[in-house]
Amino acid sequence: xxxxxxxxxxxxxxxxxxxxxxxxxxxxxxxxxxxxxxxxxxxxxxxxxxxxxxxxxxxxxxxxxxxxxxxxxxxxxxxxxxxxxxxxxxxxxxxxxxxxxxxxxxxxxxxxxxxxxxxxxxxxxxxxxxxxxxxxxxxxxxxxxxxxxxxxxxxxxxxxxxxxxxxxxxxxxxxxxxxxxxxxxxxxxxxxxxxxxxxxxxxxxxxxxxxxxxxxxxxxxxxxxxxxxxxxxxxxxxxxxxxxxxxxxxxxxxxxxxxxxxx
Amino acid sequence: xxxxxxxxxxxxxxxxxxxxxxxxxxxxxxxxxxxxxxxxxxxxxxxxxxxxxxxxxxxxxxxxxxxxxxxxxxxxxxxxxxxxxxxxxxxxxxxxxxxxxxxxxxxxxxxxxxxxxxxxxxxxxxxxxxxxxxxxxxxxxxxxxxxxxxxxxxxxxxxxxxxxxxxxxxxxxxxxxxxxxxxxxxxxxxxxxxxxxxxxxxxxxxxxxxxxxxxxxxxxxxxxxxxxxxxxxxxxxxxxxxxxxxxxxxxxxxxxxxxxxxxxxxxxxxxxxxxxxxxxxxxxxxxxxxxxxxxxxxxxxxxxxxxxxxxxxxxxxxxxxxxxxxxxxxxxxxxxxxxxxxxxxxxxxxxxxxx
Numbered sequence: 001x002x003x004x005x006x007x008x009x010x011x012x013x014x015x016x017x018x019x020x021x022x023x024x025x026x027x028x029x030x031x032x033x034x035x036x037x038x039x040x041x042x043x044x045x046x047x048x049x050x051x052x053x054x055x056x057x058x059x060x061x062x063x064x065x066x067x068x069x070x071x072x073x074x075x076x077x078x079x080x081x082x083x084x085x086x087x088x089x090x091x092x093x094x095x096x097x098x099x100x101x102x103x104x105x106x107x108x109x110x111x112x113x114x115x116x117x118x119x120x121x122x123x124x125x126x127x128x129x130x131x132x133x134x135x136x137x138x139x140x141x142x143x144x145x146x147x148x149x150x151x152x153x154x155x156x157x158x159x160x161x162x163x164x165x166x167x168x169x170x171x172x173x174x175x176x177x178x179x180x181x182x183x184x185x186x187x188x189x190x191x192x193x194x195x196x197x198x199x200x201x202x203x204x205x206x207x208x209x210x211x212x213x214x215x216x217x218x219x220x221x222x223x224x225x226x227x228x229x230x231x232x233x234x235x236x237x238x239x240x241x242x243x244x245x246x247x248x249x250x251x252x253x254x255x256x257x258x259x260x261x262x263x
Numbered sequence: 264x265x266x267x268x269x270x271x272x273x274x275x276x277x278x279x280x281x282x283x284x285x286x287x288x289x290x291x292x293x294x295x296x297x298x299x300x301x302x303x304x305x306x307x308x309x310x311x312x313x314x315x316x317x318x319x320x321x322x323x324x325x326x327x328x329x330x331x332x333x334x335x336x337x338x339x340x341x342x343x344x345x346x347x348x349x350x351x352x353x354x355x356x357x358x359x360x361x362x363x364x365x366x367x368x369x370x371x372x373x374x375x376x377x378x379x380x381x382x383x384x385x386x387x388x389x390x391x392x393x394x395x396x397x398x399x400x401x402x403x404x405x406x407x408x409x410x411x412x413x414x415x416x417x418x419x420x421x422x423x424x425x426x427x428x429x430x431x432x433x434x435x436x437x438x439x440x441x442x443x444x445x446x447x448x449x450x451x452x453x454x455x456x457x458x459x460x461x462x463x464x465x466x467x468x469x470x471x472x473x474x475x476x477x478x479x480x481x482x483x484x485x486x487x488x489x490x491x492x493x494x495x496x497x498x499x500x501x502x503x504x505x506x507x508x509x510x511x512x513x514x515x516x517x518x519x520x521x522x523x524x525x526x527x528x529x530x531x532x533x534x535x536x537x538x539x540x541x542x543x544x545x546x547x548x549x550x551x552x553x554x555x556x557x558x559x560x561x562x563x564x565x566x567x568x569x570x571x572x573x574x575x576x577x578x579x580x581x582x583x584x585x586x587x588x589x590x591x592x593x594x595x596x597x598x599x600x601x602x603x604x605x606x607x608x609x610x611x612x613x614x615x616x617x618x
Contacts, residue, residue, distance in 0.1 A: 054478060056474070056477075056478075075477070075482075076474075076477040076478055077477050077478075077479075077480045077481055077482050077483070080477075080478060080479065080480035081480055085478070085479075086478055088474075088475065088478075092472050092474060092475035092478075093471075093472075093475070094467065094468055094471035094472055094475065094476075095471060095472075096467075096471060096535075096590055097464075097467055097468075097471060101464055101467070104461075104464055105464050105465070105467075105468045105476070105479050105481065106479050108461060108464070108465060108468075108479055108480050108481050109480035111461050112461045112462075112465075113460075113461060115457060115460075115462045115489070115493070117460075118456055118457055118459075118460030118461070118462050118463070119452075119453050119456045119457065120270065120271070120274065121270050121274065121456065122270055123270060125460065126270075128461065129460070129461075132461070168479065169479075171479075172479060172480055
């Protein structure tokens, strides 16, 4: 690929569902430590892009490379092992499990051991479980959830559930974190907190973040680079200021007053 | 856990204690001077087998969330294969050994080998059934496993060497209280330790949300098959012990009704709760037996116990659809969970919009 040390490199990615081209000729390169935003009106194909990057969908054309490895034949869990973790637009926590267990499962690829170790309680089991417990608590502390470690995930308030999802994704120790509308359903104050958190975890864990968001304030506030999708096509990209000034973008958002007001 | 104490030594001491208690119980129960103690003993042994079946099915249905209706099939594989090994290979060899300690020892060794082989073949059957579960979910998987159980039964029905429709008789009575409860304890222990480990967490993650589990790096395919293999292994072992206890096997005993019986235990106890499965298996084994005297109070000597049994099941499921213990374990229910947050706290979710 053109860019050897890029974390993620999507070249000319197209996906069709029957006759519908959901995303066409999508290009994206993400360098380490970058904070990139992906925006667009409803139905533009943003989440479809996420699903292709994480292996849920296979692109019809084009190639996606993570850390120089083509992920074409990879299943989602193998892509996670390459260092890509994600959150979901409609929260997908393990609802009936404790907050702590949610984070521990997030780190599954790092703590797993054979079933026989588990049954015999070998030293390997104790070592792995101790690490899992410690790392999970460390993450919960960052998100201020450690006092609720014993709660069922479904019993957390909504905002905490969103944060827990991010904590769970971080437990996989990703190099690239994909956030799918992390601010959906949050109020203004919570959104501001979230912006700070996203910035903070980028620096603390030294990872790159790709964020899908409807909330313009959030995207413009923290992203260094923004890509605008509309009807599956990339209509603009650049710094927040460039994108904001781009007439094509304004046009795409017209008819969606709530979004246009933010521009 | 204290690190100075090696893990194998601690486990070994517990195992020794467990075995000692079991041996004591086995002899103690035989010695109780009540009329018909053999009958009670028999119910206890059946109970132990049912607990093993319920706890092993709970790994598949409760932990990994793969609805299987084929447990009787796995049990049949283990029962028939171990009975076959014993009848045609081990029993003739044992006869050549003169009576005494050596014979007694070899009998138990042969029993273990036969039962273990039965479990392994059942595990292989579980692997085969686990494969379609990669594609199928929920009801569809239930139907496939139901069909698989029936296929096994019909298959057995057509093999003359193991008795076909006549049933397989002449299996030596090698299994006993000790072995049944030893395996029972082992199943509970394995199931409990698995669910407390990364393997068990992966099972639970698959049950809760497959897409999220996959995104967290859990190879869902592998863990689903793993759950099937582990669950059916113990079902096969339980079947082997059953065969060597009743000394007679009939394909009729492994109809889908048997699978439903085990599913009823798991669901009644609470899907995903190990102690729930144990409690429900105990109740559902004793209930039909305990209801026998009711007949004496009925006019005309009709036996209403199965009616009462079914009514009790219906009432229980209506009043506690999540099962006796829900997803918790017995001690969690008794002591109440630390988080006093009500389970239905839809009001205090604050700024939650509906997605």
